[in-house]
Amino acid sequence: MAAAPEPVLILGGGLMGLAIAHQLARRGESVLVLSRRRSEAAGFVAAGMLAPHAEGLRGDLLALGQASQARIPAWVAQIEADSGLPCGLRPCGIVVPFASVEERDAYPTAGCGQPLDRQALEREVPGIGASWAAGLLFEQDGQIDNRRRLMRALERACVELGVTFQEGTEVLGLERDGVGALQAVQLRNAAGEAQRLPAERAVLTCGAWSAQLLPELPIAPVKGQMLSLQGPRQALGRVIFGPGTYLVPREDGLLVVGATSEADAGFSEGLTPVGQRQLQDGIAALLPAASHWPPMERWWGFRPCTPDEAPLLGTSPIPGLWLAAGHHRNGVLLAAITAELLGREISPTGPPANNLDLTLPSGRPWQQAFGWDRFAGEGRS
Ligand SMILES: Cc1cc2nc3c(=O)[nH]c(=O)nc-3n(C[C@H](O)[C@H](O)[C@H](O)COP(=O)(O)OP(=O)(O)OC[C@H]3O[C@@H](n4cnc5c(N)ncnc54)[C@H](O)[C@@H]3O)c2cc1C
Known part of the structure; x- marks a missing residue:
């Protein structure tokens, strides 16, 4: 045999x-x-x-x-x-907010998205922070509960x-x-x-x-710190992908918040006050109401990055x-x-x-x- x-x-x-x-x-x-x-x-x-x-x-x-x-x-x-x-696939679309229309139109993938003015941005993301003047909606993007x-x-x-x-x-x-x-x-x-x-x-x-x-x-590793908050179930329908911070709403209202991008941290374990503050500031800028939602978990990990x-x-x-x-x-x-x-x-x-x-x-x-x-x-x- x-x-x-x-x-x-x-x-x-x-x-x-x-x-x-x-x-x-x-x-x-x-x-x-x-x-x-x-x-x-x-x-x-x-x-x-x-x-x-x-x-x-x-x-x-x-x-x-x-x-x-x-x-x-x-x-x-x-x-x-x-x-x-179940894998938790959620084709919910992603909104990228911008401080100006010029920034929005210069985004590398602007041609693949739906341009939003402030009014449309508020319609897509009720409660979005006041500093965002424009946005892009990518309906084809989404999330999975990895x-x-x-x-x-x-x-x-x-x-x-x-x-x-x-x-x-x-x-x-x-x-x-x-x-x-x-x-x-x-x-x-x-x-x-x-x-x-x-x-x-x-x-x-x-x-x-x-x-x-x-x-x-x-x-090389690029460290990322994350946290999650428990929001009301349908508080946020779309992912918001801001500069330096993004908010990813799971089906059950859990809001996953990411992420720092620390290329100099090597494989150093643990959370840092600076990293966690960056995420808190990002939440306040993107969706102020979420700053009051109860925190659930905090964690970190290492992205495998090439040149x-x-x-x-x-x-x-x-x-x-x-x-x-x-x-x-x-x-x-x-x-x-x-x-x-x-x-x-x-x-x-x-x-x-x-x-x-x-x-x-x-x-x-x-x-x-x-x-x-x-x-x-x-x-x-
Ligand atoms: C904070 C953060 C946020 C992210 N967000 C997103 C996102 O929203 N969307 C997206 O597409 N991607 C995201 N990523 C990227 C994505 O998670 C990674 O690109 C992906 O997980 C890499 O998969 P991998 O299998 O190569 O590595 P990993 O999933 O890290 O797996 C590597 C495994 O190898 C094992 N290992 C290492 N050395 C050895 C050894 N010598 N012997 C045996 N086992 C070993 C480790 O224990 C580990 O389990 C994110 C990453 C981070 C860190």
């Missing part, structure tokens, strides 16, 4: 790791997820905005975001069917499809054979024991920590090791397309992916546009 094929190893069980594990399992692969600490994943931290237009993305990254956005309803439906759990629903549904869907997990396992190193290809990973398991796991195929999805395993990768703020997708310097890392502030948005692209690359003989037609404005194939070596010659920033 032929030996069972080695599983594809997923290094890091955060959002990308789970989304790719799910996709590979659907393609008939055996998959093992090695996860150091699920609770530190940015997938549990994020606000869950699905916002290629409100974020003002440009060029190839905007096209990637739009392609992912188009896939999200079917992707979510699949996860919900496989897991039996923290309470999507991550758990993805985990459940993976388990239902036979994916195995080693939680509490830290990958310590990647071992190469004589020609430089991946042959094993070294790890420390939950009991603290050192182990060596043979592997011909693995995906590096360690988020902000990815460069600790592969120092060639230009990925151009776009992800590293596809092959790596090590044959047999693929990359899905560096999604910075748009990983929730990009999870659907990331899983689909990587699933097809790693498991090309599986069932055909959905009509995967990804045309980028640069004319480059995605493997080049988002390749890990696209910064060659630029130096690390």
Whole structure:
């Protein structure tokens, strides 16, 4: 009898790791997820905005975001069917307020949104702060409840499809054979024991920590602090995406407030008075009434950031090791397309992916546009 094929190893069980594990399992692969600490994943931290237009993305990254956005309803439906759990997708539209009409019209994605004057802004967001003169409504943008629903549904869907997990396992190193290809990973398991796991195929999805395993990768952490308030159930219908602060209303009235963007904080844990004050000031400017809503939780996490703020997708310097890392502030948005692209690359003989037609404005194939070596010659920033 032929030996069972080695599983594809997923290094890091955060959002990308789970989304790719799910996709590979659907393609008939055996998959093992090695996860150091699920609770530190940015997938549990994020606000869950699905916002290629409100974020003002440009060029190839905007096209990637739009392609992912188009896939999200079917992707979510699949996860919900496989897991039996809701993901909390809410196509509620996002309003971006501006201090002036000129600022509004200069926004990179202004042409994709509906321009709002002050009166229309008040109609869309009753109670919005007095300092905003204009806005853009992006009806096509929305949100998903990643923290309470999507991550758990993805985990459940993976388990239902036979994916195995080693939680509490830290990958310590990647071992190469004589020609430089991946042959094993070294790890420390939950009991603290050192182990060596043979592997011909693995995906590096360690988020902000990815460069600790592969120092060639230009990925650095950008810390974000968040908080939540409990509002009345229907107090806010749309997400408000202000400069420096955004308000994301969940179905049950919970208002998720984000986020600081601290590139100099490294991996320093914890909240800071300056960061929390920035969020409180942002709430007061965007929706003054919300300043009086009771606080529920405060938390923080680390965005995986690259020099151009776009992800590293596809092959790596090590044959047999693929990359899905560096999604910075748009990983929730990009999870659907990331899983689909990587699933097809790693498991090309599986069932055909959905009509995967990804045309980028640069004319480059995605493997080049988002390749890990696209910064060659630029130096690390
Ligand atoms: C404050 C904040 C707000 C955000 N808001 C949004 C938003 O509104 N919309 C949006 O689209 N995106 C948002 N994001 C971005 C999004 O959360 C990330 O881009 C995405 O979660 C990255 O997924 P990942 O799987 O690469 O990393 P993560 O989800 O961070 O997962 C990485 C995992 O790898 C594990 N790991 C690391 N090193 C090792 C190792 N050596 N061995 C084993 N495991 C390891 C970690 O324990 C972790 O669980 C936000 C992020 C933050 C921090």
